[in-house]
Amino acid sequence: MKNPVMPASGTFGSGREFSKLIDLNRLGALVAKTVTLKPRDGNAPPRLHEVPSGILNSIGLQNEGIDYFLEHDLPFLRQFDVPIIVNIAGNSIEEYAELCWELRGVEGISAIELNISCPNVKAGGITFGASSRLAGQVTAAARYNIDIPLIVKLTPNVYNISRIARAVVDAGADAVSLINTVVGMSIDTDTFKPRLGNITGGLSGPAIKPIAVRMVWEVAQTVEVPIIGIGGIRSTLDAIEFFLAGATAIAVGTANFVNPHTMIEIIDGIEGFLKQRDITDMYQLIGKVEV
Amino acid sequence: MKNPVMPASGTFGSGREFSKLIDLNRLGALVAKTVTLKPRDGNAPPRLHEVPSGILNSIGLQNEGIDYFLEHDLPFLRQFDVPIIVNIAGNSIEEYAELCWELRGVEGISAIELNISCPNVKAGGITFGASSRLAGQVTAAARYNIDIPLIVKLTPNVYNISRIARAVVDAGADAVSLINTVVGMSIDTDTFKPRLGNITGGLSGPAIKPIAVRMVWEVAQTVEVPIIGIGGIRSTLDAIEFFLAGATAIAVGTANFVNPHTMIEIIDGIEGFLKQRDITDMYQLIGKVEV
Amino acid sequence: MFQVNADVIAKEEVVPGVFSLTIVSPEISENAKPGQFVHIACNQDGDFQLRRPFSIHRIVPGKAFEILFKVVGRGTEALSKVKVYDTLNIVGPLGNSFKYSEKITSALLIAGGVGVAPLTYLAEELTNKQVKFYAMLGAQTSTRMLRYIDFKRLAKKTYTATDDGSSGYKGTVVDLLNRTIHQIRPEVVYACGPEPMLKKIVQTADEFGVECQVSLETKMACGIGVCLGCACKTKKGYKMVCKDGPVFDARDIAWGKDEIEPWSKEEIKPTLLGDNECEVEVVETSD
């Protein structure tokens, strides 16, 4: 990885649009939107609502499915000299396993990111990422079916995220990324209708940064694997905060919408930060919060 | 209750200071800061840090203890013709039980609010409010020792808040209040030190409103008892949003710091809102979100 | 598609609460097409706020472009406080554009309120391409009528409708359309305005079997097609207003049925009447 800065899945599409605004070759990695086995229509609109220091979204993992992804999106991403991370999600352990199987040996994929924030239809709709047992099982199933590095993306909607992190690492995860969005809701006081067609949605943006920093710090105390810090990052100092908490890399999500150049500015900003304090190596920051 | 608007515990002190700025007789209820069995020093400073659309705090339940409260604060609160809610917390089930015993039959207390967001030292530090078993046990113990209405204040740092709500209601809670603060953290990128002496703290303010509205809505689907909605409320429409989600009353916390008149403005604002739409009775709003 | 820091060189409060900004950007000006929009970071302070989408209202070829917007909330409020020579961060031009063929002998442009924004640009384009067109502008009252002069200059005929009758037809552009479409006999209708208005226009167009292109509005986050947040339901599944739109062929849109206000058939039965019953003196408006 050239640098520790990448887009957060679902805020970067397949990279095509961003390639018109920024030089993708400058990024640390390319992370595509979650792909599922079959195409998904996504949720009924409205899918977005702005709230203080963040947004609520209920996209519903709309995507064209793995086959389309492999045929159209992956070849595009391969043009760039940047590691590609494919983010996948399923509604059953079998689906995760099958997706990994499909991706097995596919050229040009550097890592798989498991989005385990979706409900397990079989286990009565409990979110995979909310149960250390389910999270471990999904990870193990994926691990068994693919040999490239495996990143598991954790959901913050839990009491003890370290336990989940421990479980997925024990089950074979090479890294963890956190956090996904926090479940929220907003109601239109004129119409009495929920602001989102799906009633509830995921909260993202600066509003959740303190939650994300705390969880990254907790997880860093528990597991030894690299952590990709995500949540409300929009500036260099935000990124530094995550490094100090224990993240080895960071992903930018919602901020990409406000300023498509955010990632580039952070990449340059980190260099400046290190120079200014003549720190030779970024790794000297990781987990260095003085508690 | 004259109206459904009250202060959130810990943002109102004992009411003395606010009585100099607003007419406490206009409030729906008076909610004092959490009292514990013994006096508590609270956490090491810094205890506050401002973040986007909210604040992080780590006060650490500093208070003078139940005896001081009964002797000095309660008599002051009794002067007003407004129901008094006493918020208590303990580090063991016994402490909660003992606190209730101390408050048993004390004149001028309309309800007890159990703050179960603190860790259970005996059960290895797990937060009471994070375990439906512990939450139920604490509630039952309190219920057994006092006969006035019992409100249990729920923590949002859980996967399934409805389960906790169910458990405390089954254990005898007459109402629930939610949400308490969301655990967060912030790091000073100049000093590499945490922004709070206690390392982590509680996130409050507009940033957490979408989380709070969602949880109130979820809990309203699960239990029948009255819900006090708390979290990021600073305007009349915020309050209405909580009513629509299922709250029968609301509490204002952090907004009290920014504008001490917030509660009064909301009380007047609700009247205006109802008049404007000629809704005769506020209860016609409760849970009326059109999902 | 570009992200530029562009200077505001002109600002006008066209009618109370409606502003126009002229913004210097060769990139956007050169690459824009009628119907496209720009995505603007409205608030200058550091606080988090999504960009806001605004149609390209007019072009200074190769140099600058203009937007016309109404203050409705935080973003437009902030944008209305921008001063000449301030710099705005803008992404654009974005979205698709109005489709037209140079063979068309008569088009009809229908604008409700600030919906005139993208249609003004279209009108200038059609004029350059010598495509003849009619125009209908709606407003609450004559003094809030937007861009009448421009359309008067460009269009074969410009009808106006005001709720209070202070200018042109007394009623909505919808009623006006229903009473005049039979005489205008447009080959294609281009409409922009509030959704309820669009829905009714589309119904009328349908009745008369006329093609109708509408510019839709939704909340947007990215504006460039990556977040999939601006979905609108079409007969071909969800489409993204920011990328597949904002201009859609009315026939493709799966309008939320429930939302269509009920209206009686009579209303749209064309009552034949002479031109001048609709041709009215219009009080000059502030622009």
Add this chain to the structure above:
Amino acid sequence: MFQVNADVIAKEEVVPGVFSLTIVSPEISENAKPGQFVHIACNQDGDFQLRRPFSIHRIVPGKAFEILFKVVGRGTEALSKVKVYDTLNIVGPLGNSFKYSEKITSALLIAGGVGVAPLTYLAEELTNKQVKFYAMLGAQTSTRMLRYIDFKRLAKKTYTATDDGSSGYKGTVVDLLNRTIHQIRPEVVYACGPEPMLKKIVQTADEFGVECQVSLETKMACGIGVCLGCACKTKKGYKMVCKDGPVFDARDIAWGKDEIEPWSKEEIKPTLLGDNECEVEVVETSD
């Protein structure tokens, strides 16, 4: 304690980045005491932001009061953009105040930078009470020296210290104090400024067995004593800066030991020297 909407009637950029605002409020003006502060809602737009505390800098008896502040972040940035005739929502007067006895024959006021804010008010009060006092003002350079003229007028003698020696003693007020305290022989020292400076002043005062009152700063939320967020550690346990303070008897404060910069004993050993070695011509500053 009041919550008022008060009008700004005067604004001045005293030195670059340091502003003074004169604000009309009979309630606050009549009830204020030197050392107290006001809690101001700095940002005008709707975005969430805590109030910011500012010492009462001067009083227009019964009518208005003045604050003097330095721009260091979001809140002060917003406050520096306030215009004359704008209205600010203010809570105050808050906190305790400097204690003094009218029997004092000589007090010493020591201000570092913008720390002069509360001491100016104290100086005027002491003057009214005919309490004699000396003053020491510190700044990076003479052009950033704040309120020198006022102190020159009010104090028995006003010493100045600048890092670059452009005005008065070349060095910090701390060094200046160490070299002069033996001749001033104050009965009480009142100090306000950066914490490291306060700590050293307190040490010196201790050495000379002089009472010392300091005005402390912490982050605040409520400002009125309800949130318990502004705790500072004292020998009597945690005290609230907003309510038990901001003025504390230096002896009571449990300074974070670790934070005290090490410094050599010699430094404070008083080198006897004639008055004029400290009495220096001071270039007039912008105020």
